[in-house]
Amino acid sequence: MSNSTLDKAQKGRLVTIINLPFGELRAHLIRLGITEGDSIKCIERLPGGTIVIQKNRQEIAIGYDLAKKIKIILH
Amino acid sequence: MKNDLIDVPQIKKTKEHINDYQTNLDKVVKVVLVGNPNVGKSCIFNHMSGMYVDVSNFPGTTVSITKSFFQGAELYDTPGIYGVSSFNDEERVAKDIILSADVVINVVNGLHLERDLFLTQQLIEMGKKVTLILNFSDVVQKKKIKINTQLLSELLGVEIIETSAVTKKGFDQLQNAVKLAKVGNQNLDLQFMLQHLIDKGISKAEALLIIEGDSITASKNFMQPGLSDDREKIYITRRSKVNEIVTLVEYEDSKKGEIFNQLGRLSLHPKTGVPILIVILSLVYFFIGDFVSQQVVDFTENKIGKELFEFNVKSFIANFNESTILVSSLDEPGNVVENKTFRFPNGMASDTKLKNEFLTFSNKQEIAIDFQFSNPILRLFFGEFGVITMTITYLFFLLLPLVIGFYFVMAILEDSGYLPRLATMMDRAFNKIGLNGKAVIPIMLGFGCITMANVTTRLLGTSREKTIVTAILQFVIPCSAQLAVITVLLSGAGLKPLLIFVTVITIVLITLSTLMHKLLPGESSPLLLDLPMMRIPRLDNILKKTFFRSYGFMKEAGVWFFIGAIIIGIFEIFGILEIWQNILAPLTTEWLKLPKETATAFVMGMVRRDFGAAGLFDLNLTSMQVTVAIITITLFVPCIASFIVMLKERGLKEGFAIWVATWISAFTIGGIVAQIII
Ligand SMILES: Nc1nc2c(ncn2[C@@H]2O[C@H](COP(=O)(O)OP(=O)(O)OP(=O)(O)O)[C@@H](O)[C@H]2O)c(=O)[nH]1
Ligand SMILES: [Mg+2]
Numbered sequence: 001m002s003n004s005t006l007d008k009a010q011k012g013r014l015v016t017i018i019n020l021p022f023g024e025l026r027a028h029l030i031r032l033g034i035t036e037g038d039s040i041k042c043i044e045r046l047p048g049g050t051i052v053i054q055k056n057r058q059e060i061a062i063g064y065d066l067a068k069k070i071k072i073i074l075h
Numbered sequence: 076m077k078n079d080l081i082d083v084p085q086i087k088k089t090k091e092h093i094n095d096y097q098t099n100l101d102k103v104v105k106v107v108l109v110g111n112p113n114v115g116k117s118c119i120f121n122h123m124s125g126m127y128v129d130v131s132n133f134p135g136t137t138v139s140i141t142k143s144f145f146q147g148a149e150l151y152d153t154p155g156i157y158g159v160s161s162f163n164d165e166e167r168v169a170k171d172i173i174l175s176a177d178v179v180i181n182v183v184n185g186l187h188l189e190r191d192l193f194l195t196q197q198l199i200e201m202g203k204k205v206t207l208i209l210n211f212s213d214v215v216q217k218k219k220i221k222i223n224t225q226l227l228s229e230l231l232g233v234e235i236i237e238t239s240a241v242t243k244k245g246f247d248q249l250q251n252a253v254k255l256a257k258v259g260n261q262n263l264d265l266q267f268m269l270q271h272l273i274d275k276g277i278s279k280a281e282a283l284l285i286i287e288g289d290s291i292t293a294s295k296n297f298m299q300p301g302l303s304d305d306r307e308k309i310y311i312t313r314r315s316k317v318n319e320i321v322t323l324v325e326y327e328d329s330k331k332g333e334i335f336n337q338l339g340r341l342s343l344h345p346k347t348g349v350p351i352l353i354v355i356l357s358l359v360y361f362f363i364g365d366f367v368s369q370q371v372v373d374f375t376e377n378k379i380g381k382e383l384f385e386f387n388v389k390s391f392i393a394n395f396n397e398s399t400i401l402v403s404s405l406d407e408p409g410n411v412v413e414n415k416t417f418r419f420p421n422g423m424a425s426d427t428k429l430k431n432e433f434l435t436f437s438n439k440q441e442i443a444i445d446f447q448f449s450n451p452i453l454r455l456f457f458g459e460f461g462v463i464t465m466t467i468t469y470l471f472f473l474l475l476p477l478v479i480g481f482y483f484v485m486a487i488l489e490d491s492g493y494l495p496r497l498a499t500m501m502d503r504a505f506n507k508i509g510l511n512g513k514a515v516i517p518i519m520l521g522f523g524c525i526t527m528a529n530v531t532t533r534l535l536g537t538s539r540e541k542t543i544v545t546a547i548l549q550f551v552i553p554c555s556a557q558l559a560v561i562t563v564l565l566s567g568a569g570l571k572p573l574l575i576f577v578t579v580i581t582i583v584l585i586t587l588s589t590l591m592h593k594l595l596p597g598e599s600s601p602l603l604l605d606l607p608m609m610r611i612p613r614l615d616n617i618l619k620k621t622f623f624r625s626y627g628f629m630k631e632a633g634v635w636f637f638i639g640a641i642i643i644g645i646f647e648i649f650g651i652l653e654i655w656q657n658i659l660a661p662l663t664t665e666w667l668k669l670p671k672e673t674a675t676a677f678v679m680g681m682v683r684r685d686f687g688a689a690g691l692f693d694l695n696l697t698s699m700q701v702t703v704a705i706i707t708i709t710l711f712v713p714c715i716a717s718f719i720v721m722l723k724e725r726g727l728k729e730g731f732a733i734w735v736a737t738w739i740s741a742f743t744i745g746g747i748v749a750q751i752i753i
Binding site: 022023024025026027028029030031032033035043044046047048049050052055056057058059060061062063064065066 | 157158160162186187189190193194218303306307310311314318339340343344345495498499500502503506511512601602603604605606
């Protein structure tokens with residue numbers, strides 16, 4: 001277990017979100033169903049750091065610049 | 076008597092019950108369909124209103140409001156939103172109409188309750204009368220997910236209609252959607268937070284938005300927007316309530332039901348995604364570039380357009396008017412074998428003998444016939460570039476088949492769910508030019524129609540991104556009609572012109588966007604995109620969309636083609652075209668190394684780019700000249716319709732700046748290429 005940011009998540013691994021950035025993006029993520037404390041699965045990590053995660057049945061693509069700001073714990 | 080006494084209070088009771096339960100239809104003026112992106116709002120709108128608006132498998136298909144009618148009330152389709160607020164244009168548009176709605180029909184995707192019910196809960200907390208449409212029930216069932224709608228309805232306090240836009244299950248129930256609408260269960264804690272605003276006479280809906288920090292709604296009511304702490308508290312409370320509801324009402328029968336979106340995953344992965352993209356592009360190339368543009372168009376343009384339609388119309392006119400007909404019979408490779416001239420000073424009908432001779436001579440396999448009318452008005456309408464003859468052949472028998480082909484391909488892509496995955500794959504590349512992957516969507520739609528794509532730029536996050544994409548669309552992206560003409564011009568010219576064309580356009584694209592990224596102030600937003608399910612495109616969707624778009628294209632292009640052809644025809648009769656050609660001659664002949672008649676194509680190109688490109692058909696250009704000409708025309712000004720939409724979307728200043736810049740860049744770059752390759 002170690003602290004990291006979402007852009008470093010590995011494909012196929014579960015991560016726990018510990019901190020979301022402030023502002024509108026935070027509101028937007030909460031609406032999509034991503035909150036602090038949630039476990040999500042990283043289903044793809046593209047070269048350059050675009051991340052695709054899965055929460056419930058929903059797949060969400062997150063750009064590198066945003067992923068960098070989301071703090072996680074790697075399992 | 077006795078019966079009456081017992082019955083009366085009972086009837087009264089049920090009536091009362093109905094009254095507080097059912098919404099009084101007479102009082103409903105505005106019904107608004109609201110929901111997350113890509114949940115099927117537009118499908119349901121189409122069904123309820125009997126209209127057609129676009130339905131596609133990516134979030135953000137609908138970007139503006141469409142009005143129609145349902146049971147005597149106004150019915151509105153809105154852009155998809157994840158919550159009511161003013162974070163972006165779509166939200167602002169949707170927010171205003173929700174605030175003024177009498178009834179909200181909230182469409183949710185049964186697969187993504189956790190995401191979708193957040194908006195539902197917010198609408199309920201706003202105190203709106205809501206009916207919930209639980210859509211996608213076909214997929215829910217297939218995935219063996221069970222939703223306890225009874226319990227969900229009780230927990231939310233609103234009525235639920237289960238539907239599937241695919242199987243049309245539950246669509247008959249939509250009749251009751253407005254009647255069933257009611258105010259859902261209210262939250263007392265929240266009520267407490269809002270009370271001081273409500274006491275000032277502010278509606279509950281607006282009060283909630285103010286506390287959530289919506290500055291537009293706040294200043295409208297002369298209030299201070301709430302602090303971000305308040306929003307956080309309300310959002311987190313709402314989120315946990317929704318999560319709790321979902322755990323109570325939903326269970327999966329077997330974990331195997333989990334979506335296994337294999338193809339979707341593959342198209343994301345770089346190792347498989349790139350090959351998939353190449354396969355898709357090749358398929359498109361073979362379908363359009365080979366099948367439609369060669370086989371189909373050859374048949375429609377020559378057999379139907381020229382031999383059947385034009386020949387008969389022109390012969391009919393020639394029957395009664397002075398005409399000279401030049402007929403050349405050709406051999407297999409297209410060389411002239413024999414020329415014959417038939418003169419009818421009093422019209423063909425007056426000289427049956429010569430007419431029969433003409434008909435027999437022209438009744439051969441390979442033949443070219445040129446009808447010449449001495450009357451200038453007849454020339455204007457029925458001559459070689461006749462408003463009636465040429466325009467109809469171009470529009471119906473050349474452009475239409477190709478445009479249908481392009482729209483068909485676009486519809487398949489839009490319906491498959493591939494576009495958002497392409498957006499994800501391209502995200503990093505787009506970051507380099509100040510965009511995020513979402514920009515793929517308007518750009519891809521631009522290959523269908525620039526005018527439409529200009530509006531779709533609304534789904535981008537910031538004004539800066541919209542400017543960059545709008546510029547890219549006007550400068551470098553050829554629309555389907557234009558691609559159609561280019562395909563025809565390039566077919567038979569070999570691979571080299573195509574390669575030069577693609578290379579030049581790509582270089583311009585990269586230079587332009589890099590420059591804009593460097594020069595424009597402001598920031599771009601990061602990608603945050605929910606990916607819809609990949610699925611096999613549904614034929615009825617595709618055919619419907621292709622039909623409506625092609626119809627729309629014909630309606631618009633038709634008008635402009637006729638107007639354009641009349642203007643060009645009149646200019647020609649009065650010699651204005653000649654003057655214009657001579658003025659531009661140094662530019663066309665020296666710099667672009669094209670015949671001076673090409674100047675006509677540029678006038679035509681200001682009306683529509685495809686029309687301009689069509690003006691190149693009869694110029695007998697060499698393949699390198701064709702290359703220069705299509706590069707110049709592609710980079711040239713957008714068509715009138717998209718120019719107007721651009722002004723509306725991006726404002727006068729920006730719109731005109733882009734328009735003028737396209738002039739300059741088209742001639743500069745076209746000229747440079749000409750100097751190198753000709
Ligand atoms: N399987 C299935 N697909 C559906 C259903 N309803 C809609 N769809 C598909 O979902 C996609 C989105 O439908 P739209 O009607 O465009 O959705 P929308 O809510 O208007 O989307 P936006 O305008 O982007 O907000 C389309 O591909 C539809 O064919 C349904 O009940 N079942
Ligand atoms: Mg829609």
